Amino acid sequence: MNRNFTTWSRRSAIGALAATTLAPWAARAQGNTLKSVRIGYQKSSTLTAVLRLQGTLDAQLAPLGFKPSWHEFTSGLPLLEALNLGNVDFSADVADTVPVFAQAAGARLTFVAQEAPSPTAQAILVKADSPLRRVAELKGRKIGFAKAAGAHYLLIAALEKAGLSLNDIEPAYLTPADGRAAFERGAIDAWVVWDPFLSAAQRQSGARVLADGQGLASYQRYYLAGTPFAQANPRVLGVLYAALEKTGRWVKLQPREAAALLAPFWGLDAAIVEQANARRSYAVRAVTRERLAEQQRIADAFLAAKLLPRRVDAQQVELFQPEV
Template identity: 60%
Template sequence: MPKLIKNLGAIVRRPISAGVIAVLALSSLTLPAQARETLRIGYQKSSTLISLLKTQGKLDKALAAANIEVSWHEFPSRLPLLEALNVGNIDVSADVADTVPIFAQAAQAKLTYFAQEAPSPSAQAIVVHKDSPLQQLADLKGKKVAVAKAAGAHYLLIAALNQAGLKFSNIEPAYLTPADGRAAFENHKVDAWVTWEPFLSGVQRQLPTRTLVDGSGLASYKRYYLTSTRYAKAHPEVLKLVYEQLHEAGIRIKNHPRDAAQVLGPLWGNLDVETVEAANARCSYQIQPVSADQLGEQQKIADTFFAARLLPKAVDAHDVEIWKP
């Protein structure tokens, strides 16, 4: 384009022939269009708001208006998702549990918080069978408890045991994925199960259970949205669009729970609508900015996991980059 402008300056002092006009017209038609940017989003099947936006095409449409194309990348679990974000294979991560950024910091990943969902403490709980002799947290002493290692449920279990005056060594942990944890619980291979939504509502609706305790007063259970620090600095306007779409999706899911459940059910292993609605009722889905003064519980998680030797090093939860909408 600069060369074309220079050439134009050289000929303005001469009469313009029809041939020159034709050449210029042809040149303007063949100039390359502005290339579209691509936003690479990593997500899991459990990524509620992102899954809704993807399935309904709302985020693609909003970004297309800004000449941005979305590239979707599904991951089976949080670890490969986190690694992909850290090495630059994706730009943005859908929601992850509050424990995930702590492990990212321990691994010295260059990640930035760009949104969070307000606390949903009742979206995870410790459950036992309805006819179980276990009536209170103290009764877990010497019992076998299924839990996903290093997940938010693991932090809830440690916090609950501490409240009951027990140490983690007072129980026998069975580190299992949610699917395996459900099978072990259903077949009475464990005495209790610590899990989160939608697995929590699923087992409560399909089996006679009791809840020993949920996260209220113990673990807030926030979900965080992450981006690479490099991307946050280079494309704040794109993050603003994503933030706005997430915020609107959170409002829609609360205003239209049945519609959302009908979309999510097939994505969550063909769960029935009632179970999905029950699960979503316990989740805030309220998108908020992240601020450093709200990371106190993140520090508690970091300290707890370091003491439990789940983290290789101590972590300052406040030593992070935070994008502001």
Template identity: 70%
Template structure:
């Protein structure tokens, strides 16, 4: 009788807990044991970590594996983050999260690189008749949509009394932009490092303007909010590793260039030039450090590129 009573009590307990179990989020039942990292070719610190297998080593004690997923630019990378195809995003330009926010993406800002305004620029051929930003009126300009280069162009035009409506826009990923620039299919190219350093060293170009006094160019690392909540331990390891790697790249520029050159298909001098313009100072994201995000969001809204107004500073921070 006692055994039947205990069995009955156990069954009643399980039945009472069943509805609660059904409402628990998936990550509470089983935390992810793989972190899927999305990155771009220009994701310097993540590329170093990937090449050295640093994260695989540091996350092994947590029982977590790493997979890597390359994207041509930041916008498709964050789209993948939004739909759950990747868990963590390598650095993207400050402009990119704004488009993701406008789409209702659940993203958490986990780290930020301090400003690197000279690491992106508007360039023309050395013999181009274009001598100033004002001369871009009516010209065809290539750049990646939603990239930091996109905002740099908006800011540069605005400062000179122009807008995107005064130029012909060509949305081009970096490789396509370089090809179009070389064959004179575009009159100017807005691009960031290391692509900027490469075209400066390999072609005869002039810089019309970089981000100085126009766009501070802070790059952000993000995670899907569900993953950040499920595995804060993993996110912390990634952020700490990024901070350590950023210091190493700046303190050992030749060694960093030697490591990155074959991965990027560039010579070491070009890589050193590109890295010299990036701060690689990875820091926590605090409310006061993302004020420029709202200015960028409003500029894209005014240009008719966002479907709605975005509160760019109202975001989850790690």
């Protein structure tokens, strides 16, 4: 597949921006005829959470005949499974590992946007009083992490650098909530997780970072759409892309305001949210084939670990290319 979805010319971008002033009238005129853009997200989908809380997408999508609806998932893999099945139309950011598993399952997905690397926003954690000091000491230990998440690849890369593999540890596939509970009661020796769960564990229980993604996994997060939806609704994707890009800049420029907005929604202290947000780039950008290079390394690592049913060509995907 080598087709690019090119849309949102300068004229259409200006037109869509101007149309937002007519959104209240448009929504009333259309009554209940607005179609839903079903947006799937995770707790770590910061920019999507901000858009939901601010309510700005309603006004931006109404002129196109759409309205957002919001659907929360525990992690990226079930979210992309839902996207592939057509149960949601658009996926908020998932870790770079997740699309690889979706590709291996034959999913028809379009890459809409990518966040620039945030390697310190995921880490291998141990308790403050743990005797473990080096990744090599994880041999024979029980480690919790979410299957197919960025944390999964970080663990593979960290173990490989230490001369180990997944065969040398006891894996425990756990959602973030279950991972936190297992970590705190000592049912696992280490926990691999991402922000804001990472920052929460550090601040609330004094968890110690054994290793983060620096030099191991750049941790780029992706926004995707089902390809049939992308082909039928490129203008909708243009609105979503522009909104995410703008929101990413706002979160970085207004860290305290963003943290105050997100804290009650996430059920976390604002200080935890601010720390988590400081480690994420939130730099939303277009996906190019050159920027997919690490995707191939991730795919090959999971294939070598016998976790993929077949080899994945990371370049064989659909790309949405917004014009500015």
